[in-house]
Amino acid sequence: MFGTFTALQDIALDINEGEFVCFLGPSGCGKTTLLRAIAGLDIQTTGTVIQAGQDISALPPSERDFGIVFQSYALFPNLTVNRNVAYGLENARLAKNKITSRVTELLSLVGLPDQGPKYPAQLSGGQQQRVALARALATSPGLLLLDEPLSALDAQVRVHLRHEIKLLQDRLGVTTVMVTHDQEEALSMADRIVVMNHGVIEQVGTPTEIYTEPATLFVADFIGEMNHLSGDVTAAGKVKVGTLPLTCATADLAKGQAVIATIRPEDIVVKPSKGAKKAANTAVLTVEELEFLGSFWRVELSAPSLGDNSLSANISINNARSLALEPGSKVSAEFPAERIRVFPAVG
């Protein structure tokens, strides 16, 4: 609780040593608050934070073991790159030449071996963020915290740097927590992703788990694209959308429960309608719209059997060529049972 506003509620999370964990969620979901609680910058009202077996819940940041990198880099403008990196080493009673060699080592580690004598303002954004990373790693912390480290950078630099950070983290094996609102960043970098919304954890899992088996409708929507088909549970393992019966896992949802069945656009298998056999989880749909998106076509589909629901499907260039699609043409679409996920309808 911060003031009268509850930023986080009932958070239970274990982070393993050497792991790269991403907190992912929309702005205001509490991911930064959680990071700042771990750092001790904004201490939680209730709850326990344990690091390496030690209860650090009430400790100020200076007595915790972490290095941190912020979106703004927070580099000291009046110190050279060398002295920025050396800042944390200065009162560790290290000999001068040891500090110098450590700084050199760190700068080459982040790929900036010759930039030491420059001031932060003379570097590009990506270079500044590398310096910030080197500074955070200088004291060999047990935990590295990254607060939206790439958000202030250009798209190209961002892609490049996220790859490098990941490599660096692998090499050093330092436990890392990164806060981001960019799902692509989280999916490509994290060992595990913690998806958060409205101050609670929606799901914790590997990137593939999060993508293919979203635990909640929020996660399903927030990551990647998802078709929504509203319907009802007719029996265990059976859902009816419009007049179309679908076979899929319904977990412990009761019969008659209003649900939303979801499937990703790329999981819909589109075939020619002529000669298609009547198979399970298959419907004949009309092409409403076609949109060319470079490596694939996005096709908007509808059918009376689906009721008010409409669908998007991604069709590869090759497949689209053989189907000869145009608005108004009919296709047969299959919804593989293991790709359909069912969630109770909200409201």
Place this chain on the structure above:
Amino acid sequence: MSDAAQALKAGPAPTVKPKISRDDWTMRLFMGIIAIYLAVTLVMPLYAMLSKSFSTYKVDLSGYGLQVDTGSGWGDETTLDAINAKHGAFKASDLAGSSDTRLSPLALFPDFSFRSPTKYRLKNLRPDVVFLFGSERVADAEWHEYTSNDFRRISLRPVKDIGASNYLRYFSTPSLFYSIYNSLFIAAISTLITVTIAFGFAYALSRSCMRFKGFFRLVAMVPILVPSLLPGIALVYLFGNQGVLKDLLFGHSIYGPIGIVIGSVFFTLPHAFIIIQTALSISDARLYEAAVSLRASKWKTFWTVTIPGARYGLISAAFVVFNLVITDFGLPKVIGGQFNVLAVDIYKQVIGQQNFEMGAVVSVVLLVPALLAFAIDRIVQRRQVALLTARSVAYEPTPSTRFDRLCLLYCAFVAVFILGLLGMCQYAALIKFWPYDLSFSLTNYNFDVMDGGGWASYGNSIKLALWTAGIGTCIIFSGAYIVEKMNGFTWGRGIFQLVAMMPMAIPGMVLGLAYIFFFNEPSNPFNFIYGTLGILVVCTVTHFYTVGHLTALTALKQMDPEFEAVSSSLKQPVWRLFSRITVPVCLPAILNISIYIFVNAMTTVSAVVFLYSPDTTLASVAVLNMDDAGDIAPAAAMGMMIFYTNALARIVHLLLSRGIVTRTQAWRAR
């Protein structure tokens, strides 16, 4: 260290009580020190003054027992009150007084003669009642026996009480409360004129393509460098009884409202100009383009685009000027003549009549308009800031021969006014004997033969300005750092911020008088600084605290808020961050604060006029005292010394700032 496993678990656990780090303790310690500083130098003196204004003093005759022996043994025991009731010698108004009242009881005895053999016995009936025998204080409850000859030397001392009677007396004395009207009148007229002139000046500089803009900007800042009483002295030479331009007044006297208003316009012009210039510089060029495309006339554009855009600046400038004029003491003292204003009344009550309670009452009265003007200005400025953040396209003036010439003419006129007054002062200071011997000489600079403390007071002023700038900048900047960067402790920081804003609203005269009440109290442990340079330093730091505080806050807000987090994650103590990062990065702002304090410490009169001692006379006060003693030319000479000193200080400041910017260009370039 590398064995990291993180867990964050929640549940019905008890509330976490964060451990306070060493840095937090450091910050709290510093905040405590500065809070105590502000309490002692601001809050407590003001409280002492407020309570003084409600202190009433009255001789209580019923508190004295009396026995008389006219030769036939001691008579019945009676009280002075009973005797007074019989003779009616003292009316109630005779018994009321101030803390200094000494009342001789002899009037109660119409047939008293110091040669008679009659003897008197006097006794204090209550513990709070006291009388004096000569200068010896008698406070016990015993009978004291006096011969007639000795009884002459008895004086009764008043009893202190709390009540509003000082205020009643103030508002029933026309010569006193009429000053309220005078002060408001002067302040309102000066405000109107200053804001109009300053607006024209700022408009010409921002909306025309005239030449010499840099020169005019410089000239507009000149009045800041001189004490407010200097234009008064110049006006005496120009329009006074022996003034060169006396005939221009058509028989009106410069001594009075006319002089005060002209002088006020002079010394408030830079303040109004800075604010209005800022307001004009943020107006949006797109609005002017829209006005042109809608075929609006220039006149209409001016009233529908320019004025609304600058309205907050105009209002803010008006209240700042109003506040400066109504609280100013030096100028009306020099040129006010018989025209009484509040600030001078305080001085007259305290220095002239030694009536401290009435001085406190006038101070409280003066505080009301000053606080109001301050509050309105703060509210308006907050809106102005909102306008500033919504940044838009900057306006670029286009050349127009006629308009540019008109602007140049106007600015030249204002510049002649400013430089003319200043030049008159310098001219007068160099004249041997105005107006009879107009040859040049330096005799007026021989301050050591005049009232006011001589050259020593100039040295004291320099010392005061340096000390104040040094100590003040440290205190103000550290205080602002703590308000801005400390973790938690929100209410404490809120109160701190409020107190830091207060000095701006407190007139200097009020502060100085409050200091007398607070520090001159013998029981005050800080009593020892009374009469030293120390109290002048403390008072001046407090007097000019707010502007420095705001400057420091602005600079600190531009620092990345995560510096503290990064530094503590790297296990570095906060003082290292402060000394290695915060101070170097904020150095330009720190220099600005210290030059501001230096210049003001050189020119201020109002607060220190109550606090200087024979050893700590100041140049600015010497100007006042020499003028008071009729040595007007030396007063002008000393005033010009202050001007040259401040001008030099500003040049040094400019060079230092330039040097810093050049030296740190590598990292300041963004």
